[in-house]
Amino acid sequence: MGNLLESNGGTRATLILDHESSSVNLRQQLESSDWRVHVAEHMKEFKRLFQQHRFEVVVVYFNDNSLTEISELETLASHNIITKWVAIIPSDTWLDSHPNILFSHLFYDYHRQPLRYDHLLATIGHAYGMAKLQHQKLRRLKVQHKDDDIIGQSPVTQKLQQRVSVVSKQATPVLINGDSGSGKQFIARLLHKQSKSSHGKLSSINCGATPEHLVSSELFGHEAGSLHAGCELKVGQIQQCNNGTLLLNDVEELPLRVQSSLARFIDNQEFHPIGASNVSISNCRIIATSSNDLRQLVNTKQFRNELYQALTTTTIEVPTLSERHQDINHLAQYFVSQFCEHQEIKRFSQCALDAMQHYHWPGNVRELMNRIRRAIILSEGELISKSHLELPTNNGIQNLTLQDARDKVEKEVVVRTIAQTGYNHSQAAKELGISRTSLYRLISKHQIAL
Template identity: 30%
Template sequence: MTPKILIIDDEKHMCWALERAMKQEGYQVLTANNGPDGLELLKQEGPSLVILDLRMPGMDGMEVLKCIKEIQPKLPVIILTAHGTIDSAIEAMKNGAIDYLTKPFDLDELKIVIKNALLLNQLATEVTFLRSELTKNYSIMIGKSPTIVEINQLIERVATTNATVLITGESGTGKEVAAVSIHQASPRCDNPFVTVNCAALPEQLLESELFGHEKGAFTGAITKKLGRFELAHKGTIFLDEIGDMPLSMQVKLLRVLQEKSFERVGGTETHKIDVRVIAATNRELTEAIRKGLFREDLYYRLNVIHIQLPPLRERKEDIPLLAEHFLEKLSHIYRVKKISSDAMEMICTYNWPGNIRELQNVIERAAIICEDEEILPFHLPPELQKPSKTVIGTVVRFPDEGISLEEVEKQLIMKALEKSKGNQTKAAQLLNITRSALLYRTQKYGISLMY
């Protein structure tokens, strides 16, 4: 689409000269000789850029600029004037002008300014579009189970605030999806969503990644680098795998959360930031605190709002919805259009130790190897086609044999802990309950966790 330029200048000869020059560059051109006419054209025609004279009778350029920014905040505006002063230039830039040229000006310079402004505006539009494309599928957590419905309601309530959120759950349960959902439903949705995997980088690199560094801060720092907190200004930063952050970094993160400021590595200047923090982990942070691996004060600072995501095996009714969702995303790439009832039954009865991530991989694998439009049982991995094995031997005896229901449950828990060598998460998986439910029952029955 050919860019459309609106020229607002009370000098008719200036309008004529600029219109001629802009048309030679291939632009569409609109002209107005006063502010009100220019604003009317702006509303009717939707130009790509405005060239605006600062000094005009009646409604002056500064007034027009403010009105333009109210109507179309991101529209680039270039100010022209024969009465340029430093103060007026500063005021124009504060009010949203992208550049300021004094008459008489170099026409070639104006052409370059216009070209750069249009390019930057186009890139900004593309970035906004791509960001919305990347996150539009995360508007809500998919599911109809009571737990997921409750989580979606909590996300809606939390999103409108700036409260720090801690998302916990097993690996693959959708913690990043929940974080993006919060960001997308928040007033910060048009600003950056920046992700940091705290477990993926060594301590020295993690500090530079989070806070940036100055040139010469360390060997290899040949230029200044902005950190993720700076890049997330006015938006949201998602600190994934926060439970794996080194203790020394936890101290620095705590200061950022408390003071909303930081210094780059090798720098002395304090930078203020406006960032919403969402953290996630699959670790039991209370256990890490007990072992001295995680700071208790940081935990309470992060845990303002807590969202616990359930494993997929505890929300079986959501499996068909998720499977269909992943299939729909793949339908424009592969021929496959549906999942047979037998295949869906296998998918629903499987235990999904890898949670939603494993389900997504299974659906994609089946779509790749399926040569028809329907996924059948033999397209699924072997582990889904085998009936589930009972992991723990039967210990049930009837009441007339002298054993109560509580004793049966106690024996099952003890066997699960023995089989998992004391690993509480694995024991909970064997019993098909959450870890917190396991801990509650061990306390109830006085079962030692030392195996």
């Protein structure tokens, strides 16, 4: 996976999921305001872009014919909880047949078609500002990497620890399988640190984020002038990691022709830099990660069987956080101690601990870490409460009527907007597109305590 915190060169950037080319006008208006706009017409492209870049704002168009699964979007969003999501829906009546949109905690705001672009652009701009501010605060809270061991004492974690201990003593290639955010890169660093080649270099390549025409050069290097006139000699990562380890993240994203070259290198440790007439040799250990079933990709001709066979000499399966739920409290306390190392130590309320135990964690350890980072910022005192974690919940949905659901969402939007505007009622009313009198009626209707 690409770096989720990779910026877009300082330019405001947004990602739009639009199945029916409905976003042409929005794209034009954003670009005229110096936004960089990426549009994905299908979910696969949307996932690829979201995982490769950091977008402060994402816009999702919903329509009558196709509805992207909310659960799929929520899982994707859990990998980067800073991003603000905006939903574009066809009409109010559309919600009658799609009430799950109302219950989703994913969306920062909703807009109905036909769109009022002045309101929509104001929402996107405000969302960008909120996300940017949160990101700046979170950057000050970084985990001090300690790759000594895997945090947790559950049976599944103990089994993983034993497996890592055995594999680290070997020199064979390793394939690490596991869901996104489960800690595959951490396991790879741990394998390198505990191996006999720990004194050598550890480097990594995000296969899905490296342009296809540059992947071979990045891996194997190239001779001067071999790619174009004037290009300089480049030593590839495989040679740089001689007597060390090269980590290939999302190995299934490698082009098929490069997969064949990599399989040959694993087989005999020989490779040809681009433009070279002589063979090169490197004692580089390959560790690859994947969130997909490579066997299935082999069956559908999307992954080379020879590379699959070479990588699966030794495998490690990383469990999801739900499978090691007994470790959640240990991990939470660890992250708090790391983030608060030079600040006031914070602690969790019992309700917060219980909520973390019962949440399903689609984004795994990464989501847990990110939510705790944000909770530390949101909590003013030493206590981190359940509300600071901002965990999505669907409790009581089955017992709500559609009107109850509308009221629930309406109240949440009003409360959130008032808080975001610093309890400035005039500004809150402006943000909501209503008069102050209407805002006061909503405050009274929903018995909002101010």
